[in-house]
Amino acid sequence: METKIRAAIVGSTGYGGVELIRLLEAHPKVEIAAVLSSSSAGEPLAAGYPHLTEIRTDVLEAIDPASLARKADVVFLATPAGVAAKLAPEMLEAGLDVIDISGDFRLKSPQIYEAWYKKPAADPAWLERAVYGLAEVFGEDVRDARLISNPGCYPTASLLGLVPAVQAGFIDPATIIIDAKSGVSGAGRGASLGTHYAEINENFKAYKVNQHQHIPEIEQALTRVAGHEVTVTFTTHLVPMTRGIMATMYATVAGGRTQRDFIDLYRSYYENRRFVRVRPEGALPATKEVYGSNYCDIGFAVDERTGRVTIVSVIDNLVKGAAGQAIQNLNLRMGWDEGLGLNFVPVYP
Ligand SMILES: NC(=O)C1=CN([C@@H]2O[C@H](COP(=O)(O)OP(=O)(O)OC[C@H]3O[C@@H](n4cnc5c(N)ncnc54)[C@H](OP(=O)(O)O)[C@@H]3O)[C@@H](O)[C@H]2O)C=CC1
Ligand SMILES: CC(=O)N[C@@H](CCC(=O)OP(=O)(O)O)C(=O)O
Numbered sequence: 332m333e334t335k336i337r338a339a340i341v342g343s344t345g346y347g348g349v350e351l352i353r354l355l356e357a358h359p360k361v362e363i364a365a366v367l368s369s370s371s372a373g374e375p376l377a378a379g380y381p382h383l384t385e386i387r388t389d390v391l392e393a394i395d396p397a398s399l400a401r402k403a404d405v406v407f408l409a410t411p412a413g414v415a416a417k418l419a420p421e422m423l424e425a426g427l428d429v430i431d432i433s434g435d436f437r438l439k440s441p442q443i444y445e446a447w448y449k450k451p452a453a454d455p456a457w458l459e460r461a462v463y464g465l466a467e468v469f470g471e472d473v474r475d476a477r478l479i480s481n482p483g484c485y486p487t488a489s490l491l492g493l494v495p496a497v498q499a500g501f502i503d504p505a506t507i508i509i510d511a512k513s514g515v516s517g518a519g520r521g522a523s524l525g526t527h528y529a530e531i532n533e534n535f536k537a538y539k540v541n542q543h544q545h546i547p548e549i550e551q552a553l554t555r556v557a558g559h560e561v562t563v564t565f566t567t568h569l570v571p572m573t574r575g576i577m578a579t580m581y582a583t584v585a586g587g588r589t590q591r592d593f594i595d596l597y598r599s600y601y602e603n604r605r606f607v608r609v610r611p612e613g614a615l616p617a618t619k620e621v622y623g624s625n626y627c628d629i630g631f632a633v634d635e636r637t638g639r640v641t642i643v644s645v646i647d648n649l650v651k652g653a654a655g656q657a658i659q660n661l662n663l664r665m666g667w668d669e670g671l672g673l674n675f676v677p678v679y680p
Contacts, residue, residue: 337364342409350654358672416453436461436480484652492644502582575618625655
């Protein structure tokens with residue numbers, strides 16, 4: 332019988348962690364070896380998540396890298412910013428491979444991390460070694476990487492929608508505006524004034540304008556693809572829904588490209604990449620069409636009158652924006668089919 336990879340999850344009491352458990356539970360080549368908690372060791376996982384009753388009987392364990400390395404091969408860190416910066420090096424030195432879904436290893440410059448996250452950056456030597464796992468764009472880098480930094484939810488939607496056009500010179504990168512909206516699960520399970528029901532229901536608000544920590548992440552990737560420095564205007568909004576991100580992006584079209592040209596370019600760029608679906612002419616995707624799935628759906632509208640293109644990109648923030656892409660990265664890292672354990676139809680309606 333084929334042995335399975337043994338995975339552990341830190342932050343398993345949070346939304347990203349519990350989504351990893353949902354997806355890994357169905358993965359044919361991975362077993363969940365340990366679920367860890369900094370606050371609730373000794374408690375059954377299902378006590379906090381009754382939907383896992385009789386599916387997962389795990390008891391939460393304290394975080395101890397040395398003992399974890401004896402029972403797991405890879406650890407997913409689904410922890411708030413600042414935690415993985417300290418924990419990942421300890422896990423790596425204990426012999427575990429690490430996939431971090433927080434922002435701690437995404438930015439190559441410690442100064443830029445500290446300016447946007449307002450926390451001490453990780454050890455520059457590990458920042459250097461970390462591989463940015465935007466699977467459809469930089470997936471080749473992930474193969475055999477020991478430290479994979481999973482992209483942020485907004486950057487995943489935004490970059491998958493922008494990279495082919497920037498790389499091919501179809502848009503002027505200096506004109507990019509990203510208008511993004513997220514469901515409330517993007518803010519995690521912890522209660523806060525800004526995300527409780529009465530604040531969110533029947534409400535729609537912009538937040539962190541020009542200050543969002545995903546701005547340097549998006550700019551870093553676009554700069555790499557463009558070969559020169561790119562800056563973007565990026566505004567995030569909270570919408571009264573549980574899951575889903577929509578990034579609506581605007582830019583000036585170069586060289587008179589038409590909607591058909593954009594569709595052909597993106598279909599060719601994402602050929603054989605099953606998780607990016609490019610919509611036909613005249614069709615724009617909605618968040619419900621990717622709900623609960625690892626898809627990123629992209630559509631275009633070119634306005635010949637203004638010379639601008641509108642690109643709409645949607646994902647489920649907890650799947651393609653976090654746990655699903657993290658597992659896709661594990662699949663790529665292991666040389667497996669990238670869709671293992673992820674080939675399911677979106678939940679609809
Ligand atoms: N929600 C989303 O859509 C996305 C989230 N992310 C990122 O993933 C990470 C997790 O997010 P999310 O699951 O939403 O957040 P949650 O707040 O829902 O969960 C975070 C978990 O981290 C654990 N934790 C908190 N402090 C510590 C600590 N000092 N040491 C170890 N563990 C700690 C907590 O579990 P316990 O108390 O049991 O240890 C908590 O349940 C964040 O960095 C987030 O930015 C990335 C993409 C999308
Ligand atoms: C709705 C909502 O609040 N979303 C979060 C996304 C957090 C996240 O995924 O950010 P890092 O992984 O980079 O920390 C936010 O806008 O900050």
